[in-house]
Every structure is written in structure tokens, then in C-alpha cells.
Amino acid sequence: MNKKDRGKSDSVFSWNDQSANVRTVTWETGKKLNIKMYEKNWKTVKSLMTVRSRGKKSLQSTRYVRQLRYSLDMDTPENTDQEESEEERQIARELLLARFKNVVTKEYDMTFVAKVKEHDEQHCFQIMLLRSVFVNVLKYAMEKGGHEKITSDPRLRLKVNHAQLRTEQDIAFDPEQFKTDYQGYFPKWAKEIALKAPGDRTDKEIDTLNKILKQLKEFRRYTPEIQRLLCKVVRYDRFGRHRVIIRKGHVGRRFYIIYSGTVAFTLSKDDCEVFSRPTEYYNLGKGDAFGELALIRNVKRSATIVCLQTTEFLYIEKEDFTEMGVVDILRREMEIRVEFLREYDLFSTWSQDVLQKVAEESRSMEFGNNVVIDNNLLQTDMLYVVIEGRCQVLRLLDLTQRKKWVNLRRNQKKLCSSEFPETSSTPYSRQGTYSRLSGLSNVTGYNERMIPRTFSQPQPPPTEKHVQPRLVKSAHCCTVTQRRENVVKEVKRASYPCTSQERRDRSANSRIQFEQTKVGVGVFLSLDIIEKGQSAGLQGVVRTDEDRLLGSNTDKRHLYLVSKGCFIISIPVESVRKHADYKTIQKIQKRVKAYPSDEALLDCYLDTTRWNAYKEVLMGRMIKDIEKRRCERKPGSMVPGMAPVKQEQTYSCVISRPGTQRTIYGRSQSTLSQQESIPGKRQARLPRSVCSPSPTIPKPSPEIGGEYPFKPTATIYAQGSRRNLVIVNGRIRTNTIQEEVEEQLLNRCVQVY
Numbered sequence: 001m002n003k004k005d006r007g008k009s010d011s012v013f014s015w016n017d018q019s020a021n022v023r024t025v026t027w028e029t030g031k032k033l034n035i036k037m038y039e040k041n042w043k044t045v046k047s048l049m050t051v052r053s054r055g056k057k058s059l060q061s062t063r064y065v066r067q068l069r070y071s072l073d074m075d076t077p078e079n080t081d082q083e084e085s086e087e088e089r090q091i092a093r094e095l096l097l098a099r100f101k102n103v104v105t106k107e108y109d110m111t112f113v114a115k116v117k118e119h120d121e122q123h124c125f126q127i128m129l130l131r132s133v134f135v136n137v138l139k140y141a142m143e144k145g146g147h148e149k150i151t152s153d154p155r156l157r158l159k160v161n162h163a164q165l166r167t168e169q170d171i172a173f174d175p176e177q178f179k180t181d182y183q184g185y186f187p188k189w190a191k192e193i194a195l196k197a198p199g200d201r202t203d204k205e206i207d208t209l210n211k212i213l214k215q216l217k218e219f220r221r222y223t224p225e226i227q228r229l230l231c232k233v234v235r236y237d238r239f240g241r242h243r244v245i246i247r248k249g250h251v252g253r254r255f256y257i258i259y260s261g262t263v264a265f266t267l268s269k270d271d272c273e274v275f276s277r278p279t280e281y282y283n284l285g286k287g288d289a290f291g292e293l294a295l296i297r298n299v300k301r302s303a304t305i306v307c308l309q310t311t312e313f314l315y316i317e318k319e320d321f322t323e324m325g326v327v328d329i330l331r332r333e334m335e336i337r338v339e340f341l342r343e344y345d346l347f348s349t350w351s352q353d354v355l356q357k358v359a360e361e362s363r364s365m366e367f368g369n370n371v372v373i374d375n376n377l378l379q380t381d382m383l384y385v386v387i388e389g390r391c392q393v394l395r396l397l398d399l400t401q402r403k404k405w406v407n408l409r410r411n412q413k414k415l416c417s418s419e420f421p422e423t424s425s426t427p428y429s430r431q432g433t434y435s436r437l438s439g440l441s442n443v444t445g446y447n448e449r450m451i452p453r454t455f456s457q458p459q460p461p462p463t464e465k466h467v468q469p470r471l472v473k474s475a476h477c478c479t480v481t482q483r484r485e486n487v488v489k490e491v492k493r494a495s496y497p498c499t500s501q502e503r504r505d506r507s508a509n510s511r512i513q514f515e516q517t518k519v520g521v522g523v524f525l526s527l528d529i530i531e532k533g534q535s536a537g538l539q540g541v542v543r544t545d546e547d548r549l550l551g552s553n554t555d556k557r558h559l560y561l562v563s564k565g566c567f568i569i570s571i572p573v574e575s576v577r578k579h580a581d582y583k584t585i586q587k588i589q590k591r592v593k594a595y596p597s598d599e600a601l602l603d604c605y606l607d608t609t610r611w612n613a614y615k616e617v618l619m620g621r622m623i624k625d626i627e628k629r630r631c632e633r634k635p636g637s638m639v640p641g642m643a644p645v646k647q648e649q650t651y652s653c654v655i656s657r658p659g660t661q662r663t664i665y666g667r668s669q670s671t672l673s674q675q676e677s678i679p680g681k682r683q684a685r686l687p688r689s690v691c692s693p694s695p696t697i698p699k700p701s702p703e704i705g706g707e708y709p710f711k712p713t714a715t716i717y718a719q720g721s722r723r724n725l726v727i728v729n730g731r732i733r734t735n736t737i738q739e740e741v742e743e744q745l746l747n748r749c750v751q752v753y
């Protein structure tokens with residue numbers, strides 16, 4: 001993108017955020033168009049235009065804005081882009097319809113779908129706007145290779161062959177699905193250097209190439225001298241999807257580093273196998289290298305490597321590879337791996353030769369925090385040994401499939417509607433919201449954008465038989481909730497001034513349409529921590545072939561292995577099985593963990609969330625109590641003529657539950673209530689000694705402390721995440737429609753159970 005283009009982008013397409021419903025789109029030509037759109041729709045369009053890919057580059061690059069403008073200038077959606085093939089158009093149309101179905105309100109949906117078919121000019125602009133945004137996103141994805149990801153995702157059923165089929169009911173809109181893993185292409189100038197013969201490259205060219213290659217992790221691990229030498233000899237090449245780069249059994253001549261794109265490797269000769277595999281753990285991406293084994297050991301290629309998308313490579317010829325000492329570095333790394341495996345007690349009975357072989361077939365990998373290493377740990381074909389750091393085993397639990405959770409929520413609804421008839425039908429969802437808003441004292445300055453992403457993620461509230469009725473019935477608790485609700489109402493009113501009719505319209509249209517069977521409310525639970533020296537994926541080694549084929553007697557749940565910052569060795573299970581003796585198998589069998597059932601996890605989650613909710617309510621009551629006592633104690637101790645000051649105090653109390661003692665710290669942020677209670681008085685500030693009592697530890701009153709029947713579940717190392725997530729087609733989303741989706745789901749579940 002040149003500078004000229006960059007300057008243009010803002011004037012071509014911009015939006016005005018001031019009003020909730022009416023958005024102004026400004027054109028380069030100076031024309032202004034007012035589009036009446038509902039907040040959610042607009043947010044969707046906006047998010048699509050600004051979706052960020054991992055490589056930091058925004059989809060809203062000038063080129064797309066230009067394309068968008070171009071397409072908007074066209075008369076009908078069909079003519080929007082001449083270059084577009086029939087196939088692309090078909091996919092775009094299908095997705096567009098699906099998107100309308102799920103994002104746009106029911107009313108709009110019907111109109112739009114009808115109008116798309118009739119090419120009605122009245123709605124043409126809106127249709128084209130959304131459509132072209134989508135087409136451009138799709139094009140972008142196709143260019144960057146992400147298209148394959150979108151279309152080959154079986155859940156989306158968007159494969160070209162399937163495009164004719166009805167897809168709407170299978171798709172719920174999720175911006176996540178339109179992100180691409182943008183990696184950036186190898187620049188043209190760098191290509192020109194890399195295509196030159198080594199002798200023709202100048203020092204300056206080598207330096208500039210060095211700079212760009214430093215972003216590759218494989219390249220960074222060499223010493224600066226070797227890096228410079230590599231820049232002298234490195235060559236560039238680019239291959240499309242399905243291209244076999246290395247075939248098992250062939251003679252090795254090159255060592256490859258991936259600059260962009262993805263390849264997959266298979267230990268079989270058949271390259272087609274990689275395309276039928278559902279998981280991604282055999283994939284290598286940007287910065288990964290391959291093809292070293294044959295060069296180090298002077299043997300034939302040990303695996304087949306195929307491009308999964310258009311991939312750019314930097315390669316080094318065998319002679320250069322050996323001459324420059326890269327071989328020595330890689331050999332040393334291999335020795336470290338062999339050394340580690342020799343020390344590892346699981347393989348203590350293995351001979352040096354076997355360890356050497358296994359080390360060759362294994363890989364050392366480094367992962368940052370929160371990177372998914374494997375998304376189906378129980379079915380994986382890899383054994384992961386943690387050398388440094390740790391990882392976590394997670395389970396995503398679909399709460400809407402759990403009767404206990406549904407009953408719990410139903411009871412809460414009943415209790416709340418009888419206690420607080422004036423509150424909405426989702427009292428607890430709101431309670432989650434309130435707890436986040438409670439710290440805001442300046443209501444008018446509050447903007448909904450400040451609401452954290454967790455805004456719509458409700459906390460399951462306390463409903464334990466012994467506790468809940470008392471907490472809910474307590475007048476004290478009621479006032480707290482009441483006050484908070486007013487705050488939220490005020491916040492909303494202040495943020496979006498609109499007429500009551502508009503408000504009614506908005507709430508009527510805010511209902512989200514979704515395919516209920518595809519959506520659920522879920523929560524991630526941590527089942528296990530894999531520490532240094534431990535391994536994950538042992539199940540694969542002891543799984544019999546029969547189990548593999550029939551899937552019998554095995555736990556088939558999806559568990560995620562997520563890095564918390566670690567360095568691991570991944571060993572193909574096949575390789576371990578091939579070399580494992582009886583003793584090793586016995587050791588492995590002993591170490592295979594049976595993870596707790598979903599039922600047990602759910603109990604633990606509910607216990608934890610009840611406990612957390614209980615603490616929250618308790619804190620609210622205590623703070624209120626303390627404030628009240630303070631007001632009673634010092635009714636006239638104000639100094640007139642001074643501005644009020646926000647007091648922030650820390651309180652602590654001890655809550656005991658069986659077997660534990662916990663200290664809870666809470667923060668109260670409030671403007672002095674005494675001043676508000678005296679009308680006509682000038683605002684005043686109390687001297688610090690008077691208005692700000694030193695943090696006291698109030699005695700927990702008998703009715704609020706010590707009675708919580710919490711039973712720690714000793715067998716499970718699990719802490720319920722406080723984040724509830726909506727799962728869409730097996731994926732996870734966290735956005736503001738969650739509350740509504742959850743409400744609808746709950747209603748459905750209540751009818752079922």
C-alpha cells in the first residue's frame with residue numbers, strides 16, 4: 001500500500017458514532033448518506049471492516065475500502081465486481097443470506113432476503129454495503145490462504161460443492177470465523193535479492209535481507225555470523241496448495257524454512273492423508289523449518305511434506321547447509337533431545353539407538369502463554385513431554401446440556417421474579433452486570449463502550465438451599481440490587497438519549513435469532529496442570545488399535561492442551577508404540593490419568609460459582625452495613641464550602657468454611673452520603689480523620705458469616721472459570737448478544753426439562 005492510498009482511506013469511508021440508530025457514511029465524493037441501522041447490525045459491519053488479523057494488519061486496508069467503494073457504485077449486487085467468479089459469488093450470496101438470518105432482526109431479515117432476490121433499488125445500498133463488505137473479507141481471506149480455512153471448515157458447510165445447499169440454518173454469525181491468519185508476504189525487493197546468485201549479492205543487500213529474516217524463529221536461533229552467511233545463500237520459492245515439497249524415501253537436497261503459509265507432514269508416503277486429517281497438530285507454519293534430518297544423517301527423507309495453502313519458503317542447498325555449520329547446531333540440538341529422553345524415567349529401559357531414533361522423529365517446540373497446543377488431547381497422535389514451563393488441560397462444558405444448571409437457573413428466576421417483580425426476566429445476568437458497574441460513581445460520564453467484554457457474561461448466582469432464600473429475601477440485599485439497577489438504567493439513558501418509542505423499537509428488535517441447536521452456554525474448566533518433566537497424551541500410547549478404530553471404551557471428550565508458556569518435545573505416538581517394551585507400557589499405563597466426568601466437573605463448577613457469588617453478595621452487604629453505621633455515627637460532621645471527595649476504603653473480613661479460612665478484601669468507592677442527604681448545602685469535604693475511618697475489621701455478624709455449606713471436591717483440581725461463553729457451532733464467542741442468547745436458551749431448556 002503506497003502513501004497516497006493510505007491518506008485516502010479515511011475520506012473514502014468513515015462513520016459517525018454519535019447517534020445510536022442513524023449512522024452517516026461519508027464518501028470520497030463528498031456525498032453523505034444517512035443509513036438507518038440498528039446498533040447491532042452496524043457494529044457487525046464495523047467489526048467486519050476492522051477485524052484484525054494476527055499479523056496486526058487490519059482488513060480495512062485501502063485496497064478493500066477502494067473495492068468497497070467500487071462495488072457500491074454498481075447498480076445491482078450481481079454486477080458489483082466483474083472479476084468475481086460465479087463460484088465466489090455463490091458463496092458470497094449464501095453467506096450473506098446466512099448473515100442476515102442471524103444478525104439482522106427478523107423483520108429486516110425477511111425484507112432483505114426478499115429484496116436481494118428482487119434487486120429492489122430502495123434497499124440496494126444497504127444490501128450492497130453489507131454484501132461488498134463480506135465479499136471483500138472473503139477475497140482477502142482467499143488471497144491470504146485463509147479462504148481454505150473458511151470453506152473447508154465442515155461446520156460451516158461452505159465448500160463450493162455444498163454452496164447450492166441450504167446453509168442458513170447451519171451458520172450463526174461469528175466474526176471470529178472471518179479472521180484470517182495474515183502473515184505478510186515476502187517483500188518484492190527481498191525476493192529479488194533472494195533470487196540472485198550468492199556471489200552477486202552486495203553487503204547492503206545481505207544486511208537488509210538479514211533484517212527481514214530475523215522475524216523467523218528458526219533463523220533467530222543461529223549466531224549472527226551464521227545468519228549473515230545464510231543470507232548470502234538463502235533462496236526463495238513459493239508453492240500452491242497440494243504441492244508435495246518432500247516425499248518420504250526420496251533423497252534430501254534442501255533444508256526449508258517457512259516464510260508464510262502452512263504445510264503438513266505425514267509419516268506415510270501418501271500425501272493425500274494430510275487433507276483427510278481433522279486436527280492441526282502435524283502442521284508447520286511461519287518460522288518453522290523442515291528437511292534437516294536427511295541432511296544431518298545422510299539418509300532418505302523420513303516424512304512427506306505437503307502445502308496446505310500457498311506457502312513461501314526460504315531454502316538452503318545441502319552443500320551450503322553443511323559448509324556453514326548449521327548441521328552442527330542442529331546436531332547439538334538433537335543431542336540435547338536424546339539426553340533429555342535418556343534421563344526421562346519413562347524411557348529408562350530404551351537403548352541409545354532407539355532414543356536416537358525417537359529424538360529424530362520428535363520435535364522441540366516453544367509455545368507462548370495461552371496457545372492451544374492440541375485441541376483434542378484424548379485422541380491425539382502425539383505425546384507431549386514438558387521440558388520447561390507448564391501447560392493446562394481444559395474442558396469446555398456445555399452448560400445448557402446440564403439439567404442441574406438449568407434447574408438452578410430456573411429456581412433463581414422463580415425466586416427473583418417473586419422478590420423483584422420489577423426487574424427484567426434475566427435477573428442474574430444483570431446481577432453479573434451490576435457487580436461490574438457498581439464501582440462507577442460518575443453516571444453521566446459513563447459510556448457503554450467502557451463496559452468490559454465480560455459485560456454480558458453472567459455469573460451463576462448463589463442458590464444453595466440454605467443460603468439463597470435468606471440472601472434473596474433479605475431486605476438489605478434487595479436495596480443493594482435496587483440501587484445498582486437504577487445506576488444501570490441511568491447509565492443507559494445517559495449514553496443513548498432516545499425517545500420512548502425508539503426504546504420500545506430497540507428492545508423489540510434486539511431479539512437475536514439463532515439456531516438453538518447450534519448454540520449453547522459453556523464454561524472452560526481446568527482439569528489438570530502438566531508441569532516440567534510430566535507428559536500429556538499418554539492415552540494415545542496405550543490405546544489399542546481396536547479402540548482407535550471403534551472408539552470403544554475410551555473417553556471421547558474433547559480436551560484442550562493449552563500452553564502457559566512452555567518448551568516441549570512432541571513425539572509421535574506411533575514412534576513410542578513401535579519401540580515401547582513391556583515395562584514402558586506398564587509405566588505409561590500407571591500414569592494415564594482418568595479425568596473427572598463432566599458431572600463431577602459441573603458439581604465443582606457450581607460449587608465454586610455459588611461460593612463466589614455468595615462472597616460477592618456478602619461483601620455488598622457488609623460494605624452497605626459499614627456505610628450505614630458510619631452515617632449514623634457522624635450525622636453533622638461536615639465542613640462547609642469544600643468539594644466532596646471520593647473515598648476509597650478497604651475492608652476485610654474473615655469468612656470461614658469447613659476446613660479453610662479465607663480473608664476477603666473488598667473495595668468501596670463512594671461519595672460521602674451525608675452530603676447528599678442535606679439539600680441546599682454547599683458541597684463539603686470532611687477532614688480526613690473524620691470522614692475516612694481507618695480500615696476496620698468488622699466482626700462478621702452471625703447471619704452472614706460462617707454458615708456456607710461449601711464442600712471442597714478434593715479429587716478434582718478444577719477451578720470454575722467465572723466466564724460463561726456462548727458456543728456457536730463448536731466455537732466460542734464472547735460478545736454482547738450473549739445475555740440474550742442465554743435467556744433464549746434457558747427458556748428452551750426450561751421447556752425441555
Ligand SMILES: Nc1ncnc2c1ncn2[C@@H]1O[C@@H]2COP(=O)(O)O[C@H]2[C@H]1O
Nearest residue numbers: 290291292293294301302303361362363
Ligand atoms: N515428528 C516430526 N515433527 C515435525 N517434523 C518432522 C517430524 N518427523 C520428521 N519431520 C520433518 O519432516 C522432514 C522430512 O524430511 P527429512 O527427513 O529430511 O526431515 C524431516 C523433518 O524435518
